[in-house]
Amino acid sequence: MIWFFLGSGLFLGWSLGANDAANVFGTAVGTRMVRFRVAAAVASLCVLAGAVASGAGTTETLGALGSVSAMGGAFTVALMAGVSVTFMNRTGIPVSTSQAVVGAIIGWNLFAGAPTDPGVLVKIVTAWAASPVIAAIVAIGLYGLVRLWLRHTRVHLLGRDALTRAGLILVGAFGAYSLGANNIGNVMGVFVPVVPFETLHLAGLNVTGAQQLFALGGLAIALGIWTDSYRVMTTVGEQLYKLTPILAFIVVLAHSITLFLFASTGLQGVLRSVGLPPLPLVPVSSSQAIIGAILGVALVKGAGAGVRLGVLGRIAAGWLATPVLAGVLCFVALFVMQNVFQVEVVAR
Template sequence: MSLDAVVLIVLACLFAVVSGINDGGALLATGLKLPTIRPVTGIVTLVVLVAAVPLVTHQVALTFVTRLASFDEPGGQIAMTIAVVASLAVVAVLSAKGRPTSLTLAIVGGLTGAGLGWGLAVSPGSVALVLAFGLAAPFAGGLVAWVLIRVLVATTTARALRRWHWAGFLLQTLAYAANDAQKMLAVFMIAVGFSGAPVAYTVLVAVLFGVGTLYGLPKAGRTLSREIIVSRPAHGVTAELAAGTAVMACAVAGMPVSMTQAIAGGLIGAGVAQGGGRVRWYAAGKIVAAWLLTLPVSGLLGWGLALLVKGFASVRLS
């Protein structure tokens, strides 16, 4: 195994842990005000589905690997390494500044920028399509939540809301495993050189993701369930159902989208439906601003690093 592959495998493991920190806590945070699903139960469910669903479908992982740029070309492993480094760096800096963002947006930007900088064949049409779906997902989640919370409040008792919580959590987790989670598998695909979903690697991804989730749950819980909206149990359940529906629809199309963005959209939609005063617009604005920065910054960083590394390699070879 080449040094490039070893380095990328190590980064792929780190990427899976960071995905758990960034995404896993958000998946559990919306239901924290309902005791129906304990954190341990939720994390175990997440790990099992993240490991199992790619065995059935991994179309979103293939989109990351084949539709944005041709990472199977010579230098593809190096370009992927640069993309992961760029995305992790951008997410780390924004998170340190109190601006949580989407790791999915970061890796899409990093892959596109690194591909261009390394001279790989990048598909502008596919990149534009992925961005269009990514932009639509939080709006779709918000719209579904805006309708759904009215129905839940009018027809659901407190006991029934707990059952809806289980349904929403399972739908949301299933959608995440079929969509957003597959960015982790995509990095291993390039690092190791497989195109399917070997059980050993889906399990490895899921376990590392679970470790990150356990670490990141408290912070994600504060951000989503407290900062964006004055949240009540119905808001969290509505956001789960709405985000799960939007992200699953994108998974059917093979388009990667951010679950955290869809959840945030669902919370805002539920809050607006009961009066915009429930939404903390300043906090929501900070998060949206971080999203808007993430993709172009990670793309530019990936492009610049790819040019730098390629130039350095050319000088050494000459």
């Protein structure tokens, strides 16, 4: 039964792999700078590493928002988040899994009568609004640095091409690691308090129950990358963004840094040690970070006038609509699960 309930989280992971891996390797694969097999192999390994090694931070934040106390509840929360993402995707708005999961958790809180910590909620919403802005600022800085470097080094066009290919693979690896670290909380976070996995002792290493869950989620993301991300990657690379390979490098690096900033417990410690305020560990949207980075590059290249404000408005509307829809759907589904299917969704 555990595996059936986990299925909704694994489905969410598969969907994340199929869609969000395109943010990391889409342009590289679409422009044929990097082969799909190389991209998929690097992304799968790094997403798994990020999920297992650094997934705890964002999961803790989601846990502080609402700790789902029964397996049936966790199943419903993950399933309704997935349904909301699928529905919103059809509207053409770049929707965030993070926002759907948070909405669904709040739906569970309302259903279970558990309090929602407004401080944590404000922290999460602030991170959502800040992540595209941070990505844009980082992209602008990187664009300036890359331009300066190109002017001073006068690398041959072909040498530049080789460096860009290597760079795209490296930032893709970093991006996949950050995606795993930041977004595994969305995929498996709600199951952490309720799945009774014992700590495993493997070759002198202790693998906690949460890490086992993150590994499973990471594998689901990897499966999504291998089975369904090629189509999305070529769409991103050829139709949507039309970035040159160097701009793709800048945009993916800015996106990866942003996700990493909101996921790394180590970085949080470093910021604290130098007296700077740490960034909250919150699962943010990979797609919105990418959009922020592209906007940043567009602005600095003087193409800001071409930015369609209507599209930005739709994205902002998505920030509101996705969690509300997920929350409402989750509330209704929990009611149905409890009263129709007699499944325990809140621990007594």
